[in-house]
Amino acid sequence: MAIPVPLVIVKLPAWRRRLLLVMVLLGFVALLGRSLYLQSFHKRFLQEKGDARYNRTLVLPSQRGKIIDRNGELLAISSPVESVWANPSDVKIDVNQTKKLAGLLGLKIDAVNKKLLNSEREFVYLKRRVSPELGAEVMKLGVSGIYLQREYKRYYPAGEVTAHLVGFTGIDDRGQEGFELAMNEMLSGKSGSRRVIKDRAGHIIEDLEAVKVPQDGHDVVLSIDRRIQYLAHRELTKSVEKYRAKAGAAIVLDAKTGEVLAMTNVPTYNPNNPVNIQGKTRNRAITDVFEPGSTMKPVTAAAALESGNYRPDTKIETTPGYMTIGTATIHDAHPHGVLSVAEVIQKSSNVGSAKMALSLQPQYMWGVFNQIGFGAKTRIGFPGESAGRLRNYKTWRPIEQATMSYGHGVSVTLLQLARAYTVFANDGELKPVSLLKLSDTPVGTQVFTAQTAHYIKDMLEMVVLPGGTALKAQVAGYRVAGKTGTTVKLGDHGYEKNRYVGSFVGMAPASDPRLIMAVMIDDPSSGEYYGGTVAAPVFSTVMADALRLLAVPQDAPNNNVVITDGAEEVKESI
Numbered sequence: 001m002a003i004p005v006p007l008v009i010v011k012l013p014a015w016r017r018r019l020l021l022v023m024v025l026l027g028f029v030a031l032l033g034r035s036l037y038l039q040s041f042h043k044r045f046l047q048e049k050g051d052a053r054y055n056r057t058l059v060l061p062s063q064r065g066k067i068i069d070r071n072g073e074l075l076a077i078s079s080p081v082e083s084v085w086a087n088p089s090d091v092k093i094d095v096n097q098t099k100k101l102a103g104l105l106g107l108k109i110d111a112v113n114k115k116l117l118n119s120e121r122e123f124v125y126l127k128r129r130v131s132p133e134l135g136a137e138v139m140k141l142g143v144s145g146i147y148l149q150r151e152y153k154r155y156y157p158a159g160e161v162t163a164h165l166v167g168f169t170g171i172d173d174r175g176q177e178g179f180e181l182a183m184n185e186m187l188s189g190k191s192g193s194r195r196v197i198k199d200r201a202g203h204i205i206e207d208l209e210a211v212k213v214p215q216d217g218h219d220v221v222l223s224i225d226r227r228i229q230y231l232a233h234r235e236l237t238k239s240v241e242k243y244r245a246k247a248g249a250a251i252v253l254d255a256k257t258g259e260v261l262a263m264t265n266v267p268t269y270n271p272n273n274p275v276n277i278q279g280k281t282r283n284r285a286i287t288d289v290f291e292p293g294s295t296m297k298p299v300t301a302a303a304a305l306e307s308g309n310y311r312p313d314t315k316i317e318t319t320p321g322y323m324t325i326g327t328a329t330i331h332d333a334h335p336h337g338v339l340s341v342a343e344v345i346q347k348s349s350n351v352g353s354a355k356m357a358l359s360l361q362p363q364y365m366w367g368v369f370n371q372i373g374f375g376a377k378t379r380i381g382f383p384g385e386s387a388g389r390l391r392n393y394k395t396w397r398p399i400e401q402a403t404m405s406y407g408h409g410v411s412v413t414l415l416q417l418a419r420a421y422t423v424f425a426n427d428g429e430l431k432p433v434s435l436l437k438l439s440d441t442p443v444g445t446q447v448f449t450a451q452t453a454h455y456i457k458d459m460l461e462m463v464v465l466p467g468g469t470a471l472k473a474q475v476a477g478y479r480v481a482g483k484t485g486t487t488v489k490l491g492d493h494g495y496e497k498n499r500y501v502g503s504f505v506g507m508a509p510a511s512d513p514r515l516i517m518a519v520m521i522d523d524p525s526s527g528e529y530y531g532g533t534v535a536a537p538v539f540s541t542v543m544a545d546a547l548r549l550l551a552v553p554q555d556a557p558n559n560n561v562v563i564t565d566g567a568e569e570v571k572e573s574i
Contacts, residue, residue, distance in 0.1 A: 061151055062189030064173055065217030067166055067180075069226040070259075070437045075166050076180065078152035078173075082135030084126040090145030091116050097141055104137055105130070128171060129153045154180075158226060160268040161233045164283040165224060165435070168271035176274075177281050179220060179435075182383050189217035221437045223259035228252055228546045232262040235538045236519070240266045243524035243534045249285040250520070250538060251418045252546065255513040257441050258422060258431035260380075261546075263415075287384045289411040290501050290520065293485030293531070294348045294469075294572055296407035298456050299420060301345055303368040304356040305452045312342045312455045318351040325399045330354050333572060345459040346468045348484065348572035350406045357405030358398060365401065366393035371430070371447050372420045374412055378433050388412045407485060414503075418518035421505050424460065424481070425513035428453040457481050461510045469572045473506055473536035475544045477554040481513070482506020482539065484531035486574045489523060499523050500574070504535035508543050509555040517543055530572060 067076035084105065093101070093116065102109045105127040115124045126146070130138075135148045154169045156162070167178020174188070175181035192214030232250045240248040252262035269280040282288065304310040321335030332351050336343070344352030357365060369375070375390025389411040396404075403409045412420075415433065422431040428448035448456075460481035464470045469484045482505055489499040502521045507513040519535040528534055 062191050062214035063152055063216040064154065064169070064189065065187040065219045067183075067187070067220045067222065069222055069224045069229075070261075071225065071227075073226040074157050075162050075222065075224070075226070076154060076156050079155050080132065081129045081151055081153045082132055082148045083128045083151050084130060084135065084138050084146065085149055086116060086124055086126055086146045087122050088116050088124060088145070089122065092144045093146075097143055100141055101126075101138065101143065101146075104134060104141075154271075156271045158229070159272060160270050161230055161264070162224065162226070163268050163271045164265045164281070164285075165222070165229075165263055166271060167281075168274050177271075177383075178283070179222070179382075182381060183220050187217040187220060190215040223254075223261065223435055223437045224263070225261045225549075227549055228542070229262040229264060231542045231545050232517075232538075233264040233266075233268075235541045236264055237266050239519075239521055239534055239538050243521060243526045243528055245521045245525070245534070246523035247284055248519070248521045249288070249414050250542070251285050251414055251518045252542065253418050253422065253433065253516040255422060255425040255507055255516045256431075257438055258419070258433045258444070259438055260415075260433060260435050261515070262542075263435070283382065283384065284520075284522075285414040286380070286382055287386050287413070288522075289386050289388050289413055290503075290522070291410065291487040291490055292407040292412050292417055293487035293501070293503065293574065294350075294406055295417060295483045295485035295503055295505050295531075296410070297345055297348065297353045297405070298424065298460060298483055299368065299372060300353050300357055300365075300405040301341055301459065302423075302448050302452050302456050303360060303365055304341065305455055306368070306448055307360055307364065309359060310341050310356065312459065313340045315340055316344060316349075316352045316355055318344075318349050318355075321351065323351050323354065325354075325402055326397075328399045330402060333574075342455075342459045342462060345456075345483070346462040348463075348469050353405040354402035357401055362393040362396045362401055365404075366390070366396075368447070369404075369410070371445070372423060373416050373430065374410060374420070378413075378415055378419055380415065380433055380435055382435060385415075386413050388416055407487060411490075414518050414520050417503075417505055418516055421507060421516050421518070423447050424453050424457045425507050425516060426453070457507075457510060457513075460506070464506070469530075469532045470504060470506070470536045472532055473504060473539050474559075475508055475540055475547070477557050477559065478508045478543075478547060478552075479510035479556045479559070480506055480508045480540075480543070481510040482536075484536060484572055486529065486531045486572055488574060500529035502529050502531040502534040504531050504539050506536075506539050506543070508547060509552065511555040514550065514552045515543060515546060532572065 064078045068074055098109055098112055102112045165178055167180035168176055169180050170176050175184035192212045232252055236248050236250045248266045250264050254261055263285050265284045267280050269277040315338050318336050318339050321332045323330050330350050332349050336347050336349055339349055339352050369390055375388055377385050377387045400409050419433050427450035428446055429444040430447045431444040432442050460483055462468055463483055464473050464480045470482055473480055473482050485503040487501050488495045489501055505518040507516045517539050519538045521534040524534050
């Protein structure tokens with residue numbers, strides 16, 4: 001028989017029921033207040049969160065402008081490519097698809113998983129700039145959350161031949177070197193945009209805003225002639241390799257307009273694959289300075305003629321082949337005795353050049369050097385250009401004035417040196433230089449009289465004839481005028497023993513110069529280093545082909561080119 005359990009009735013205080021009711025009501029009020037707050041005062045925040053899940057702003061990339069040579073030949077062009085990206089939170093992929101995706105993109109499976117499992121980000125690149133065909137293969141895998149983005153990749157048809165001029169762009173299509181950097185703003189253009197709604201699978205289901213059309217970049221037309229550029233690069237490379245030089249540079253100018261038709265450097269690099277390029281991107285023709293050596297002597301002779309104290313046939317005593325100034329002694333390679341001003345240039349006499357310089361006022365001599373462009377940038381608009389070095393005349397000592405007359409104690413770029421010779425090709429008028437194609441012939445600065453310029457040009461022509469130092473600069477069918485230069489290389493701690501810089505600057509045809517070319521060979525180590533040996537042959541070959549390419553009429557169709565390896569014809573004072 002069951003024992004009955006007594007029923008216990010507990011009577012709770014009324015205040016507890018009221019307290020519970022009040023707490024529930026307060027909770028509802030709080031929720032209602034929060035709802036009103038979010039929908040009234042924080043409405044924008046909620047809308048942005050909602051939009052972020054489905055709204056997308058698609059960037060419509062602009063196409064970078066082309067870089068072309070003066071004849072319309074492509075030097076840089078952008079080709080369409082695809083970049084593979086993902087929204088990790090939307091990605092649904094199995095092990096088999098991961099293996100295929102990694103294989104197509106050339107990535108390790110762990111690297112792919114690391115990017116796709118990064119759920120904190122809504123955008124991650126898997127691979128930038130793949131071919132459109134490869135992009136299509138990736139999309140065939142059917143992996144949700146993986147998309148393609150149209151971009152452009154820069155391509156350089158001339159490769160290493162024009163690398164130092166054109167430069168290259170980075171992964172974001174911004175210029176890093178050369179004209180890609182200097183003209184980046186003009187080349188870049190402006191990207192467009194398009195706002196859309198996407199579903200979870202990434203499909204566009206509605207356009208929210210009209211398309212903002214991208215504005216492509218502007219094209220840049222260089223003054224370069226790709227054919228002449230190739231010729232200069234080919235011959236410069238041969239010379240650097242033959243004489244085992246550290247580096248070299250060459251410039252070809254249009255003598256009438258100052259336009260740069262070729263500018264090349266060795267060593268170079270491939271802008272289509274710019275890896276391991278440290279020390280190779282420098283455009284030595286513009287950024288590096290060197291002592292011009294005997295290529296400065298024509299400027300000194302022109303200053304002497306302009307002073308009124310000299311004529312081309314004025315005699316200068318150079319016996320016994322050296323002269324002493326204070327504790328220093330200036331030497332000629334060989335004693336020549338009495339020389340005319342013209343013969344001083346032809347024989348490349350340091351003593352004769354120094355005596356002319358010492359007869360001039362330092363301020364006047366400095367003024368000529370300065371007016372011809374030494375010690376100042378050419379303002380060609382290229383990044384990294386050097387101004388060279390020309391000290392104020394007030395600090396000159398007699399020995400310094402003497403050595404500057406033959407290119408020691410003053411530093412120039414190869415571009416400055418090439419430009420200086422435009423005065424001898426244009427009746428004494430110094431032409432501005434340009435790397436952009438010009439529509440009109442620019443007006444230059446009158447530095448010397450036309451008569452002085454003609455005298456110097458005739459002297460420079462003697463340098464290339466028997467008895468001069470540049471027989472190897474001759475060009476069959478054309479008269480040539482030019483000057484060799486050889487200097488001991490200047491380092492951080494003074495002149496470096498057994499290290500030299502050989503150079504040559506010349507013009508052709510001498511009767512009416514059409515082209516000017518300057519060549520510099522830095523630190524040849526084969527045992528040959530004179531400018532007449534290492535640099536003049538580069539000039540000869542390039543000039544011969546370039547004049548024919550431009551259909552320049554011959555001015556010496558019956559001339560006999562004298563080629564000799566004899567030391568007497570190529571040596572000069574250094």
